[in-house]
Amino acid sequence: MPYSRFREEYLALLNAIKAKSPKPDLKLVKKAFLFSFQAHKSQKRLSGEQFFTHPLDTALRLADWGMDSETIAAGLLHDCLEDTETSEQNLKRRFGPGVLELVKGVSKLAIIASKTRKSQKRVEDLEKLLLAASKDLRVLIIKLADKIHNLQTLQHLPRPDRERIALEALTVYAPLAHKLSMHRVKFEIEDLAFKTLHxxxxxxxxxxxxxxxxxxxxxxxxxxxxxxxxxxxxxxxxxxxxxxxxxxxxxxxxxxxxxxxxxxxxxxxxxxxxxxxxxxxxxxxxxxxxxxxxxxxxxxxxxxxxxxxxxxxxxxxxxxxxxxxxxxxxxxxxxxxxNYGIICFFRNPGMKNKKLLHEKLEWLQSFLKPS
CATH class of the missing domain: 3.30.460.10 (Beta Polymerase, domain 2)
Structure with missing residues (x-):
């Protein structure tokens, strides 16, 4: 198999999905795994590792959180539009409109964050822009999984870049996790960023x-x-x-x-x-x-x-x-x-707290609307 080096991680991904998802679409995930591997095959991270380790870690985290197969597939593919020659039409044809919209949403967040950073707007504005960009809250969940792995692998970046990314995580992404009631994720982001800064x-x-x-x-x-x-x-x-x-x-x-x-x-x-x-x-x-x-x-x-x-x-x-x-x-x-906040809405629709989750979802959606 062309991805034999990642066979152990691939099996771990499948096992996590089977353990936490009632109706997994393993074919979709396998297809996304292979596609992402091929799309990023020639790319390396600054550490020298294959770039594919990043979307793979993002997907493993999403699976561990109990997210649905569509979200996990989007986690595997989330950098394809931005960092490879993959077209939207190709993604839609292979994975369907749902996965495409999630990947587009994550790419849009990256573009907004970059523009906001360059224009030196306040971090509070960036947080609002991130929320306003997300029609589907799963986009934000993918972004948080992506951000955690980035924070875990900052050591190969120049110090100014490490500190900028860590500060942005503390002032934007940790509060974002808090708004989604994802407290375990919030604490993890805070500690990773704090370790980098101090x-x-x-x-x-x-x-x-x-x-x-x-x-x-x-x-x-x-x-x-x-x-x-x-x-x-x-x-x-x-x-x-x-x-x-x-x-x-x-x-x-x-x-x-x-x-x-x-x-x-x-x-x-x-x-x-x-x-x-x-x-x-x-x-x-x-x-x-x-x-x-x-x-x-x-x-x-x-x-x-x-x-x-x-x-x-x-x-x-x-x-x-x-x-x-x-x-x-x-x-x-x-x-x-x-611990997991809004994630519970997507992974366990039958839970007793469903009414609270619906109310939280409505509050967030109202927050997303531009004032």
Whole structure:
């Protein structure tokens, strides 16, 4: 096979699609894979790698996010119009109008970003232009996947270019991911950009966070055990997950509060997961009866979703060792929506949060309309 070097990645792509897509069009994806490989065959990145590694990584990320086959095919083809001699007619004939429109949309975003950069408009204007350019929100999702791989492979660019791309990612693409409620994507973009702009500060905070994590995990285990026992008595299913605050978020908190990194308390967030909103409130009551809540630190994003989509109960309690512990209580579905936002609309149309997703979609579409 001509793409034998990428056979492992090709199989990984197919496996990711099969695992997360209920009705995959594997023929379409294979056709796009082969076409993109041939179109970019003679092109190299500055690293010396074949250019094809970039659209392939974009497609792998889209598959991992659970996007549909049409979007994944467009991810494989997203640079064909801009960087090869491929025509729109050729793409339409081979892959259909849906894939063509997605590829055209991504190309349009690149053109708008370039023009805006040259005209030195404000980054806020660029964000609005990106949104205004997207008739199909999947275009923005492809662009974010594309941007993450670009941020991961900046090391071969001259320093001024690295810093320009990283700053644009922080000021445009991370807020864009936030608007789409794609928080996991937002945090990844922020940390990749922050690492490029401030490598020493990034490593300092990362090292500190990891050392604090070990200490906090030890004490949070006591909190989890006590809460789990109370929930078990009441017949409430509960699971726990932990996450470090993103390195960029830590830096921003230091700047906003004037505190040193060692003074920041909520490096670690405990996610308390259950099955229904009613259980979330019951767990909150039990948590607050076991551990004293910190005044002014409770927020109810279940009753009033943040940005129309994010749902969770936020609280901070005094843990068993006297340290403050940040806890987020939500259902499993709420956590999935918090991580992936608008992506859930495309990959899981039967989810219970469908009403919220529709409302978010309508809000975004109204935002897209020029004022």
């Amino acid at each position: 490598p020493e500060r990034f490593e300092e905070l990362k090292k500190l966070a990891n050392s604090k994590k070990r200490l906090l995990e030890k004490h949070s285990g006591i909190l989890q055990a006590k809460l789990k026992a109370e929930c078990s008595k009441a017949g409430i299913p509960v699971m726990f997950s932990k996450s470090l605050k993103s390195t960029f978020a830590m830096d921003q908190k230091c700047q906003h509060t004037g505190k040193e990194p060692m003074e920041i308390e909520d490096f670690l967030i405990i996610y308390i997961l259950t099955t229904t909103p009613e259980n979330c409130y019951s767990i909150l009551g039990k948590l607050h009866s076991l551990f004293k809540p910190v005044p002014g630190k409770f927020k109810d994003f279940i009753a009033v979703p943040e940005h129309g989509l994010y749902q969770a109960l936020h609280t901070k309690v005094i843990g068993p060792n006297g340290q403050k512990v940040k806890c987020y209580i939500s259902t499993f579905e709420m956590l999935e929506t918090a």
